[in-house]
Amino acid sequence: MDNSYDAIMARKNEIIKNAVGMDFDKFEKPGIGFDYEAMMEATGYTIDEIRRVQSLFSIGNTPLIELKNLTELARKCAPEGKGARIFIKDEASNPSGSFKARRACTSVYQAKKLGYKGVVTATSGNYGAAVACCAAMAGLKCIVVQECYDSKGVGQPEIIEKARKCEALGAEVVQLTVGPELFSTVLQLLEETGYFNASLYTPFGIAGVETLGYEIAEQFRAKVGKDPDVVVCTNAGGGNLTGTARGLRKAGCSAKVIAASVNLSGLHMASDAQFNKKSFTTGHTGFGVPYAVNPDHSDVPRSAARPLRYMDRYVTVTQGSVFYITECLASLEGLEKGPAGNTSLAAAFRLAQDLDRDQCIVVQETEYTGAGKHINPQLSFARQNGIDIHFGDPKDEIPGKSIILPAHPSLIQVTDLDLDHMRRSRIKRAVGSHKDELTDEDIRFLMEETNSDEAFVRSAIAAL
């Protein structure tokens, strides 16, 4: 068998079809679109069935905690009468330590049901541990493929910790240097082993996250007696936000959904030299923006993570602000959690200051912390890599050069990304070279893809 890069990539569609047990072609429409809802329904699981499956793995029903002291701190920074109540969904309480357990569980369950002997997943994040954890419970073998090292062999401490955890849970970990060709290694492993592709982006994975949104609505109503006003989701590949928002909708919840990412603008995600200049390996704009405007740039033909369909607003926060709020969570609430998951908390801290005191904002995740994956080692690693860390105004932070810890919590700000600009980019991507062949069905697809009206879609197309 020819295992050169080009030869493996040429076999991509066949390998993926065999490794997901799903024929994505059947959802394609004539023209540029596909039937997203039909693809989601093709999992064959209702939300109640997914909850039942997740309960078999002891996943879900995580605590919803009111952060009273952090709310008090936000109120001290806010104008008179402002400062919404901040709640956090303690997803670190899931087996494997993050919401990703929900996402992994459905894939692993499906793999077991279809008779696969193991699962392969490509991730440097918490998802690897989640797949390893569920595979351990299901008695399946597991391979996790990570982008971990730069060309000098220096690993990101956060990613090394995740390798350790995957190994602790029985997985084989394959570690690579920087580069998107990781995908060809995954394809080769899928072909070699015949295992299931527990991709982050299949309908199984995203359907698994819907229970998180559903639970937030149920728990919040039971605890506070109404719907939350805002739910903030850390956004990287888009699955967290997509699944949560779909779950909220299924529960009939009226909350606005706001995406939050760490601002890493200026850093190239495939750059070897910049790999260890980042202090966040996920939850950042380097994934969040490209995956929103081009969701199908993933390891399945059509990604089930389509965040532009669901986000009402998209804000960024600085690395220093997220580290700061992570320490606040420990010092004021007694909750020591991993920094990346607190991206949405940093955003919520500022967003709460624009809302009235009787309004409520939910941060929909926490993640586990440990050696390497914690504010202290991550700042220590940054300092060793020549990043200038000091107190000041976070707006002066330059990703890859400085981390500015807010001199006062009132300096934590959010920056809005231009959602209409991203919607136009999404339309441009989807239309490609088919501008003159678009049908009414294509226009409807683009309206759904961008959560916008016909006039917006038609004007964006006219401007291409």
Added chain:
Amino acid sequence: MAKKGDWVQIHTVVLPPEERSSALPEDTKANPLEMWVKGYLQQDAEIGDEAEVITRTGRRARGEVVKVNPYFEHNFGFFIPEVLEIGNTVRKITFGGEY
């Protein structure tokens, strides 16, 4: 010297620089795509020898032996004084100056 049956880490070059994706930044493209896996060594070998291992999932993989009994060294990093200062600052603001 590593013995047959030892738990080792092996290293391989997946793609030499000239075979890498054309869409990469120059600094990345100048380097090979490298891979590390761990497994049980299938024959005695010196560090630097090419050898075969059987991995945790039972796969056979070949590569240069780079470590015997590999272990994790990541930790909680050096002391970062700013972290303490953040805690002190926000506790004072939240709970008052007496805190």
